Amino acid sequence: MTSLYQREAQSISTLAHLRFYPLALTGGTGARLIADDGRELLDFAASWGAASLGHSDPRIRAAVDRALSNQAGASYLSSANAATVQLAEKLLSLVPSRAAGRIWFGHSGSDANETVARTVVAATGRPRIISFSGAYHGGTTGSAAVSGHPSQVIPKAPGLTLVPYPNSYAEGDQAAEKALAELDRLLEGPVPPREVAAFFIEPIQSDGGMLVPPAGFFTEIERRCRKYGILIVSDEVKVGLGRTGQLHAFSHHSIEPDIVVFGKGLGGGLPISAVAGPEAIMNFAPAFAFQTLHGNPVCAAAALAVLKAIETGQLAENAAKVGAHLLSRLQTLKQGHPLIGDVRGQGLAIGVELVTDRATRKPAKRETAMTAYRAFEYGLVLFYVGVNSNVLEFTPPLTLTHEEADRGVEMLDMALTDVEQGKVDPSQASAFAGW
Ligand code: PLP
Numbered sequence: 001m002t003s004l005y006q007r008e009a010q011s012i013s014t015l016a017h018l019r020f021y022p023l024a025l026t027g028g029t030g031a032r033l034i035a036d037d038g039r040e041l042l043d044f045a046a047s048w049g050a051a052s053l054g055h056s057d058p059r060i061r062a063a064v065d066r067a068l069s070n071q072a073g074a075s076y077l078s079s080a081n082a083a084t085v086q087l088a089e090k091l092l093s094l095v096p097s098r099a100a101g102r103i104w105f106g107h108s109g110s111d112a113n114e115t116v117a118r119t120v121v122a123a124t125g126r127p128r129i130i131s132f133s134g135a136y137h138g139g140t141t142g143s144a145a146v147s148g149h150p151s152q153v154i155p156k157a158p159g160l161t162l163v164p165y166p167n168s169y170a171e172g173d174q175a176a177e178k179a180l181a182e183l184d185r186l187l188e189g190p191v192p193p194r195e196v197a198a199f200f201i202e203p204i205q206s207d208g209g210m211l212v213p214p215a216g217f218f219t220e221i222e223r224r225c226r227k228y229g230i231l232i233v234s235d236e237v238k239v240g241l242g243r244t245g246q247l248h249a250f251s252h253h254s255i256e257p258d259i260v261v262f263g264k265g266l267g268g269g270l271p272i273s274a275v276a277g278p279e280a281i282m283n284f285a286p287a288f289a290f291q292t293l294h295g296n297p298v299c300a301a302a303a304l305a306v307l308k309a310i311e312t313g314q315l316a317e318n319a320a321k322v323g324a325h326l327l328s329r330l331q332t333l334k335q336g337h338p339l340i341g342d343v344r345g346q347g348l349a350i351g352v353e354l355v356t357d358r359a360t361r362k363p364a365k366r367e368t369a370m371t372a373y374r375a376f377e378y379g380l381v382l383f384y385v386g387v388n389s390n391v392l393e394f395t396p397p398l399t400l401t402h403e404e405a406d407r408g409v410e411m412l413d414m415a416l417t418d419v420e421q422g423k424v425d426p427s428q429a430s431a432f433a434g435w
Helices: 003-011 058-069 082-094 109-124 168-187 217-228 249-253 297-312 315-336 365-378 402-420 426-430
Strands: 025-029 032-035 040-043 102-106 128-132 160-163 196-201 231-235 259-262 273-277 340-346 349-357 383-385 391-394
Touching (some): 109 128, 160 168, 196 217, 315 340, 349 365
Parallel strands (some): 128 196
Antiparallel strands (some): 025 032, 032 040, 102 273, 340 349
């Protein structure tokens, strides 16, 4: 444990900590991080996908520098500023026409999803919301209230109904059919569809375990939503903006959400989120959902630089290419490691599910924590997710190279071997077990 980590323990609350090992950073460039002890680490997490262009990206630095050299206030609450207007115009040009009404800006995926949840209910007069079991839409009271992740002990919204997210690894080919049957059962009985304002979806359920839904599943969801006038809210916070190999993760499913939520990678490491939606919803009432620093022009300038870099640097294409390479390397790794039960993902949103037994698929929670810990010791930053905390999550910078992908796989290979051979002390990891 480094001295920085120990000093932190004496000064900073643990309330916001979700730690897997004693990671303490002093700097970074691209996908390379510098640890407090001087070690170079390869970043396969990108701060949960937030550092979408990697670290110290010159395009973001230049944009932030310009914005701070002639600062147009600090907020859009009580004044317009050019950066947020420009960013709103840009986002409106990128979303499907249904969502291309108005843009709201916040700081985080949490405040954005909370705002959507409050606004759709107020604007439509419909009291209910549907979301998926295992979904993580945020950590504020209002966003957790419409989430289904078991790690959250915050009370749920009174009008919330959770439906199963199809898990093809656990349930095989029937997964989508079973989830849809349960949805239909609810809509035909206890959850009158005309009372449902919105259905929150994740095109890949990331914190729930990097679950990639079967083809056609979301088309069926869309069909039901259109039939009953239920708004589709696509939470693109973690896997949107290029990460899956397309600009929007929902595009893989050929659906058109009514509301699109952006966060994390939008600011490339600076705090900004955005919601795109129909005017009738987004202009429901003034002064309805705001915080002082919302619409901050410095963060908006960073987001504009990120969107430009994604476009001009063809970063969605890079995520598709390098992601396919990484996925195939991980699939090969599976052959030599009995701990690996499943490898899945799209682009640079990848999950590796660890199990104690491939036949029973019993989650290898302890071994997952140990693998992440050992990988860190080898120099790889990798976190894990899942309702059973047994899915290693890969959300590296969109700029990741083939060589970096290969280097990360080599470190993971060594970490898995050590865990499988009993060379890792479980107490090291259990002291940090995050979720
Ligand atoms: N939505 C999704 C899909 C997420 O993965 C997260 C965070 O993990 C959030 C929303 C909340 O974002 P934030 O933690 O930035 O508030």
